[in-house]
Amino acid sequence: MRNQTILISGGGIAGPALAFWLRRFGFAPTVVERARGPRDGGQAVDFRGAALEVTRRMGLYDAIHRARTAMGAVSYVDGLGRHRATLPAEIMSGEVEILRGDLVHILHDATRNDTEYLFGDSIAAMDTGDDGVAVSFASGATRTFDLVVGADGLHSNVRALTFGDESQFSRYLGYHLSIFSVPNFLGLEYTGHFYNVPGKLAGMYSARDNTEARALFYFASPPLGYDHRDDEQQKKILEQRFAGESWEVPRLLKEMRNAPDFYFDSTTQIRLPSYSRGRVALLGDAGYCASTLSGGGSGLAVVGAYVLAGELARARGDHETAFARYESRMRGYVDANMKLAEGAGNWLVPPSGTWIRMRNLNYRLLPYMPWKGLITKTASQAANAIELEDYGP
Numbered sequence: 001m002r003n004q005t006i007l008i009s010g011g012g013i014a015g016p017a018l019a020f021w022l023r024r025f026g027f028a029p030t031v032v033e034r035a036r037g038p039r040d041g042g043q044a045v046d047f048r049g050a051a052l053e054v055t056r057r058m059g060l061y062d063a064i065h066r067a068r069t070a071m072g073a074v075s076y077v078d079g080l081g082r083h084r085a086t087l088p089a090e091i092m093s094g095e096v097e098i099l100r101g102d103l104v105h106i107l108h109d110a111t112r113n114d115t116e117y118l119f120g121d122s123i124a125a126m127d128t129g130d131d132g133v134a135v136s137f138a139s140g141a142t143r144t145f146d147l148v149v150g151a152d153g154l155h156s157n158v159r160a161l162t163f164g165d166e167s168q169f170s171r172y173l174g175y176h177l178s179i180f181s182v183p184n185f186l187g188l189e190y191t192g193h194f195y196n197v198p199g200k201l202a203g204m205y206s207a208r209d210n211t212e213a214r215a216l217f218y219f220a221s222p223p224l225g226y227d228h229r230d231d232e233q234q235k236k237i238l239e240q241r242f243a244g245e246s247w248e249v250p251r252l253l254k255e256m257r258n259a260p261d262f263y264f265d266s267t268t269q270i271r272l273p274s275y276s277r278g279r280v281a282l283l284g285d286a287g288y289c290a291s292t293l294s295g296g297g298s299g300l301a302v303v304g305a306y307v308l309a310g311e312l313a314r315a316r317g318d319h320e321t322a323f324a325r326y327e328s329r330m331r332g333y334v335d336a337n338m339k340l341a342e343g344a345g346n347w348l349v350p351p352s353g354t355w356i357r358m359r360n361l362n363y364r365l366l367p368y369m370p371w372k373g374l375i376t377k378t379a380s381q382a383a384n385a386i387e388l389e390d391y392g393p
Helices: 014-024 049-058 061-066 089-093 100-111 157-163 231-241 249-256 297-314 319-339 344-348 353-368 374-383
Strands: 005-009 028-033 044-047 074-077 083-087 096-099 116-119 123-128 133-137 142-145 147-150 170-182 192-197 200-207 212-220 263-270 280-282
Touching: 005 014, 005 142, 014 028, 014 049, 014 100, 014 297, 044 049, 044 100, 044 297, 049 061, 049 297, 049 374, 061 096, 061 100, 074 353, 083 353, 089 374, 096 100, 123 157, 133 147, 147 157, 157 280, 170 231, 170 249, 170 344, 200 249, 212 249, 212 344, 231 249, 231 263, 280 319, 297 319, 319 374
Parallel strands: 005 028, 005 147, 028 116, 074 192, 147 280
Antiparallel strands: 044 096, 074 083, 123 133, 133 142, 170 212, 170 263, 192 200, 200 212
């Protein structure tokens, strides 16, 4: 087996999922993660189709199912909290929905005993040669690995070092979002409330058996210039955008100041001409972010990890062959999930009062319409737009 030592940048979902399969196939993975430990918090993520099958092959389906949110239908409300429409559970939550932080911990628990984790560090520089990649870490350490995989998200450092500036490959979809933990002060039970005004959404849904909740914000805007590592700057942007709004928005913005897991970013897709270059490959959002509007990011990460590790095993570590097959098998699946984001923003964050009323009317009539299964059918087709190979053990 060639190229056995593999450095993975990113300890979220894609990185540990790849480490799981690499170890099973006989490779020696190392995961470097900027955070001091597995990151908690984050929004709920959906699993459908091929992604669920991969979790079964990992033997983790039962753990994921036990930790599922069990989210029911979500209510759209007006400024006084009055019910206006219902978002069905099957549209909101997929086949199985789990909080991102819970999934990260499950994947870390499944890999921590046989995978080297370097928390609190990151890649500062890479020098690729014929026989490996010399890596300099932010901590000052230097090591050489046979291969490097960037699984470090939308703002991937590995992608920037390998392919160049993010702006060359990003496609901004017109929205920014924020999510963070809040007390379940509305007493929500496996449900949520979403409030819209034109171009904005504020929401709250229960989490972890209703013991806590997540606040969710979306707003439409031109591209914004800000430091994606500066939480204070991002919190001020959110406060300015939602100043003066009604419903529970003032309370949610106040709770934001105490949230331990504040997240803010743009809805952006990453479209690369290739998922690899030389001895470096990209995985998940780093290589093909479909944006939160697609609902397919976690599936792309988990399936991509399985395919990448499987193709490396099948090629006996020949990275040139494996990376080419990985991209060939993933490209159609990625494209199908990218398409799910097209037009989704108008339904989640309607641009006008007329759009809001039309959306609410559509959801009220949905149970009685012959096309009521079209939305879930489209999502299911994208989730199954790949035939999973059997790579062995």
